[in-house]
Amino acid sequence: DHRIKVGSLDSPNSQTLLNAAVSRVAYASGYLLFVRQGTLVAQPFDADHLKLTGEPITIADQIADVGENHEFDFSVSDNGLLTYQSGNPTSQLTWFDRTGKQLGTVGEPDNYVHVALSPDQGRAAVEMLDADGRNGDVWLFDLARGISSRLTFDPQWDFGPQWSPDGARILFSSNRSGGGAVNLYEKPASGAGDDQLLLESGTAKFVMSCSRDGQFALYENYDYSNSKMKVGLWFVPLSGDRQPKPYLQSTSFDQMEGQFSPDGRWVAYASNESGRHEIYVQSFPASSTKTQMSTSGGSWPEWRADGKELFFISADKKLTAVNIKVSNVVAGGVPTVLFPMNAKAAYGYSYAAAADGQRFLINRLVEGNNPAPITVVLNWTSDLKRQ
Numbered sequence: 001d002h003r004i005k006v007g008s009l010d011s012p013n014s015q016t017l018l019n020a021a022v023s024r025v026a027y028a029s030g031y032l033l034f035v036r037q038g039t040l041v042a043q044p045f046d047a048d049h050l051k052l053t054g055e056p057i058t059i060a061d062q063i064a065d066v067g068e069n070h071e072f073d074f075s076v077s078d079n080g081l082l083t084y085q086s087g088n089p090t091s092q093l094t095w096f097d098r099t100g101k102q103l104g105t106v107g108e109p110d111n112y113v114h115v116a117l118s119p120d121q122g123r124a125a126v127e128m129l130d131a132d133g134r135n136g137d138v139w140l141f142d143l144a145r146g147i148s149s150r151l152t153f154d155p156q157w158d159f160g161p162q163w164s165p166d167g168a169r170i171l172f173s174s175n176r177s178g179g180g181a182v183n184l185y186e187k188p189a190s191g192a193g194d195d196q197l198l199l200e201s202g203t204a205k206f207v208m209s210c211s212r213d214g215q216f217a218l219y220e221n222y223d224y225s226n227s228k229m230k231v232g233l234w235f236v237p238l239s240g241d242r243q244p245k246p247y248l249q250s251t252s253f254d255q256m257e258g259q260f261s262p263d264g265r266w267v268a269y270a271s272n273e274s275g276r277h278e279i280y281v282q283s284f285p286a287s288s289t290k291t292q293m294s295t296s297g298g299s300w301p302e303w304r305a306d307g308k309e310l311f312f313i314s315a316d317k318k319l320t321a322v323n324i325k326v327s328n329v330v331a332g333g334v335p336t337v338l339f340p341m342n343a344k345a346a347y348g349y350s351y352a353a354a355a356d357g358q359r360f361l362i363n364r365l366v367e368g369n370n371p372a373p374i375t376v377v378l379n380w381t382s383d384l385k386r387q
Helices: 381-386
Strands: 004-007 014-018 025-028 031-036 039-046 057-060 074-076 081-084 091-097 102-110 112-117 123-129 136-142 147-150 158-163 169-174 183-188 196-199 204-210 216-222 232-237 245-248 255-260 266-271 278-283 290-292 298-303 309-314 318-326 330-332 336-340 351-353 359-365 375-378
Touching (some): 025 074, 031 074, 057 081, 102 123, 112 158, 123 158, 136 158, 169 204, 204 255, 232 255, 245 255, 245 266, 266 309, 278 298, 290 330, 298 351
Antiparallel strands (some): 004 014, 025 031, 074 081, 091 102, 091 359, 112 123, 123 136, 136 147, 158 169, 169 183, 183 196, 255 266, 309 318, 318 336, 351 359
């Protein structure tokens, strides 16, 4: 439910200007500037009466989204100076081997932000954004036949799909209930039947992983009502009373991106307890000891199917692997860089590892779609007045 609002510093009251914009907003020279469907527009604004007074005028197309939360790259000042950076968000699902050699592509280029392989490696579940980057839906790709099909149809945001261990269901998160809550849902991977509510509460929940025995789903929990609570990892039973419980929850640092090991005894996750995000492995249920796997930053861990290797993305955006040895404790080897990913920067998994760890399906930026140099415009309002 993104919207742009306006209010006075002297009053707690505010009013909505735009309901359909997911963007930063800037004011200069009598105009509000914001991005709509990837296009930078300027709309006349009456600052005395706090209202829009005309139609939006296009400034530039395909403004770069440089962050994970619609951080469109533009700036403007009252002296007639405007700067912006162009960039196409289109990405291509692409197979690579361990050396970084391209092996093939899946589907057509589009606005993808998340990818997950089915347990039998025959399909991929992908989140695809609309043109505004405002809402997403879950799509399924048949990797052998090259056919895609839409799985979710709610007008709100359905995202972060994860497969059940038997490949029969897709778990995903959605904000369709409104009120700032993000709840967990599931739907048959066949597409038959309706979406089913899995877990509902007042927090925002992002499903991350299912245990291979099908007993638990692990999810990130964001409790916006408690300013002291950091991002935590919780789990919910997939049968019985389905009462959620905390796995790792702190008031000092974030713990996120949790992934069950293939045998269900361990969880790999990212935490910023050291001051930057690193990858750790801890037993499930949680114990008092954990093992750090990354050495110079890491995020988005994923296990090889036999549990003997762990993959993650390094701080400098390279796909990295570390050997794993398990007894009563977990020990990791020296992390080895596989190759630079050039993946699309977005929330969710930008890669998925094949079961044997020899291939990777990466949500890779289309060649030529990296952000362009910054464009500087002088006296930018002169063209608007002529329009």
